Amino acid sequence: MRKVVYAALAGFAFFGASPLLAQEVVLTLSGAIAGQDGSTSVELTMEDLQELPRERFETTTIWTEGPQVFEGVSLRILLDHVQAAEGEIRASALNDYTITIPTADAVEGGPIVAFSRNGAEMAVRDKGPLWIVYPFDIVDRYKSEEYYSRSIWQLSRMEIVAKD
Numbered sequence: 001m002r003k004v005v006y007a008a009l010a011g012f013a014f015f016g017a018s019p020l021l022a023q024e025v026v027l028t029l030s031g032a033i034a035g036q037d038g039s040t041s042v043e044l045t046m047e048d049l050q051e052l053p054r055e056r057f058e059t060t061t062i063w064t065e066g067p068q069v070f071e072g073v074s075l076r077i078l079l080d081h082v083q084a085a086e087g088e089i090r091a092s093a094l095n096d097y098t099i100t101i102p103t104a105d106a107v108e109g110g111p112i113v114a115f116s117r118n119g120a121e122m123a124v125r126d127k128g129p130l131w132i133v134y135p136f137d138i139v140d141r142y143k144s145e146e147y148y149s150r151s152i153w154q155l156s157r158m159e160i161v162a163k164d
Helices: 001-012 045-051 073-081
Strands: 025-031 041-045 055-059 068-074 086-095 098-102 110-117 132-134 155-162
Touching: 001 068, 025 045, 045 132, 068 073, 068 132, 073 110
Parallel strands: 025 155
Antiparallel strands: 025 041, 055 068, 068 110, 086 098, 086 155, 110 132
């Protein structure tokens, strides 16, 4: 069922309209978290993400041309929102590509889960609807393969694995 929803979302995003995104689940967080009802899984819609405090920064990336303005929720705020434990984030894309990000990256002035680039929602074909982006031009240490590899696009799931 979820694949059908993503295919439908991809179709809407392809044509530039995204009427379903506001109410459809776009990000699932699971693992070592404490959801509002004590659960270990939280499903968020685009609307849910947009209701959290937003951050915006301008940066260049190795995947885009020229400076880009990204807007979204900071990784720190998102992890605080679900009461994530310290450890690692296993972030997965729509195509199941998965990377690991230490929760220690979730700092003020750090990466955001972007839902907007240059003032517009991002289509699946344009690395959306969600993309973890680091402020590469603001913090010099982020300009390295270590951090570029953590900048996952088409983000759909985040599993929090607590430190042992």
